[in-house]
Amino acid sequence: MSRLPLFALILAAATPALAQAPQPTVGEIVARQQAAQNQFQAQLQANQLSQLQRQNNAAITSPFPGAQAQAAIQRQQIQQQVDQNMALQQQMLSANANPADINAQLKQYDAQIQHLQQQPPP
Secondary structure (H helix, E strand, O other), rough: OHHHHHHHHHOOOOOOHHHHOOOOHHHHHHHHHHHHHHHHHHHHHHHHHHHHHHHHHHHHHOOOOOHHHHHHHHHHHHHHHHHHHHHHHHHHOOOOOOOHHHHHHHHHHHHHHHHHOOOOOO
């Protein structure tokens, strides 16, 4: 028996199984890409907040009471953003998380972080 007919039999037997393999829809592919982009954006925001915390911690030790008070206020604002970021990252792990909703939330958080970054140092 030659190899060609044997190969043809194997290929014919495997073809129905290959044809039945579910292929992701365009919507599923887009949702996966959006979820990956959201994860990247959330991590970027976490890094930005960490940098803001380091900068603010230096101001907390300022010898000037006004600067210390301003740094304490900013510490609360930064911590609130950190908490929101962590909650959103937990939400992203949920099987029923909507990537479009997560993206909208990330955009809102981005605006809040930019506002924090633009505040003058204490």
